[in-house]
Amino acid sequence: MPAAARPGFALVAVGGYGRQELLPGSDLDLLLLVNRRGDPGAVADALFYPIWDAGLALDHSVRTLDEALAVATGDLKVALGLIDARHVAGDEELTATLRSGARDGWRKQAGTRLPELAAMCRDRAASIGELAHLLEPDLVQAYGGLRDTLALRAVTASWIADRPRTAGVDVARQWLLTVRDALHRTTGRRQDRLLFEDQDDVAVRLGLPGADPLLRRVAEAGRSIAYASDVTWRDVERTLAGRKRRGRRQQLVRRPLADGVDEYDGEAVLSRDARPERDAVLPLRAAAAAAQAGIVLSPQTLARLAAECPPLPEPWPAAARDALVSLLGAGPGIVPVWDALEAAGLVLRWLPEWERIRYRPTRTPVHRHTVDRHLVETAAVAARLTRRVARPDLLLLGALVHDLGKGVRGDHSEAGEPIAIALGLRLGLTEPDAATLGRLVRHHLLLPETATRRDPDDPATLAAVVDAVGTREFLDLLACLTEADAAAAGPVAWSPLRARLVGDLVERTRHVLAGAAPPEPARLTAEQAALAAAGDLAVRVSDAPPSADGDRGGLAVVTVVAPARRGLLGTVAGVLALHRLDVRTAGAYTAGDTAVLVWRVVPRRGGGPDGVRLREDVGRALAGSLDLRERLAARAAEWRGRVIVHARPRVELLRDVSAEATVLEVRAHDEPGLLHRVATAVAAPGVVIRAAVVETLGSEAIDVFYLVDDAGAPLSPEAEDDAVAAATAAVSPPDTDSEPFPEGAGRVR
Structure with missing residues (x-):
């Protein structure tokens, strides 16, 4: 130049x-x-x-x-x-x-600039999350990503702290740069977030067998960088605080936390009389003390604990089990302590089963973390629910182990039960307590799945829950584990509506377990009954009842009363879709020749539902002057042009769910008009939709239909096959030439 x-x-x-x-x-x-x-x-x-x-x-x-x-x-x-x-x-x-x-x-300027840089890193971590535990990680901005390696370089350049003492940071940085390069080349654009739809292609470019091994290596790199950042920022804080103390001539003092454990300079350290070579419980005791105090274990202490303490005997002594429960009960304090224990190899020493779920992604629309971080977050939430149960220790242990079955083949609830029982016995639980822990794992999805995907008015629904839980004490444990599990997964999994539906089911179950008769099925309100008696078309919009904290979650209730006719539910679902109302639940009731449909909906945009316009469009659709099929098909085609769908839809007949109806479950990626298409297709001649339980989790639609024939009885085998085929065709992409459904479509379970 x-x-x-x-x-x-x-x-x-x-x-x-x-x-x-x-x-x-x-x-x-x-x-x-x-x-x-x-x-x-x-x-x-x-x-x-x-x-x-x-x-x-x-x-x-x-x-x-x-x-x-x-x-x-x-x-x-x-x-x-x-x-x-x-x-x-x-x-x-x-x-x-x-x-x-x-x-x-x-x-x-290091004295003022480093705290500013630390605050930026904390804000970024809070808003984006940790690279090691995200399902679609941002390679640059997430905590433990490339941006944090630059912060470490800046700290080193300030001379306030040394280069990170954790081995592997440079290797981790080079790996993340390699993945970022592959991501840019794969997508053809500057993109730093490793999205689901790109993970397999990036893995192939890097010579890896699939997305899961890629995410595992990204997570390991992120954890190495994050732990180095944790250690380095604590060094910076101590150094800067030391400068201020020297001006005021303040001295650091040791404060006892537990036997063999002191707090010193903001960290948990070994006391001077500690004998780690003689104390197998000391690592757990130190971890529990640190988490309860809201501090972390010093790196030097962790290294000594990992190197010098003998292994725990099996079964564990009561002191070790109590320390583990105390650690789990520390709430948010458990997270940084558990991460440090993992980095030191202590978690795998205590819980070898952890290796199967370590950094394992969960490809569901409700989860925001990898399986291992989700279990830790669940324990942190469960810690604030322990006052509600008779056995807080079993609740906390259940929170930690409820998804260990995701590391093996098959249904993770079923696979996790024997794992939890064996683990409980190794921890020193009695056989009955270990069995209870296993039952918690086996049934940890019972309440949310029943509350959101089963007809609450079907006698078999409540009977199945009562039979599974058995006692009020176990019901309390299961209800708290359900709340902790869902809340830790994310706001989609524990919305105000889901919380209310689960709470209603728990109260109905508790009512029966107390010896009372099963509650009567839901009846029409006085207003609904009056509208049904009139027999004319009517549409009413009202606010949904609030949850315990007063939150309605944006829900509104739309009640549609119309003369009973085949396909009514599908027609009304189509009108709601045209009005950009997302259906959360749907209930169908009859009063003579009149049908009453009750919908809980959330507006996709703008204000609440317009009852007048809904009444007009429902009337036009029923009269045949509003072409729902064409308008919704155009909207769905536009949607498909913007969204990539990888998972195929699934249709199943659910056996042993109801003795009074045939139950059909449809799972698919949510799109405009999906419920309308499925409900219209299923309601063939001779088939009546008695009830529908509709749920949308993120982008996943889960619709369950209770089907009967014209006489009100479950469908014949031939009619069941026709219903499965009709639903399958309704959810299959319209331009699919080959077999549109995965293996096992229509499978009975």
């Missing part, structure tokens, strides 16, 4: 370009540095216009040396970028002066 070769001009690479880490989607970060005598205009044009003409992404600036250093003084991001400044062309002495001045300024 002849122009830049003149004295007084320097072309400097900063950011990723400065670190020589350019990827296919990266910008060129360039600084044209000039002295006060230079005229930068011609030089800048000669340098930057060819880059723009080549179509390359360019982030550039033109500054004097004083301007560059002044901007770095007031802008944290600029200061971080200059730490990695690299000379490209021109006056090398000018670049060297910039580098020296930027680093000197960074070190002088």
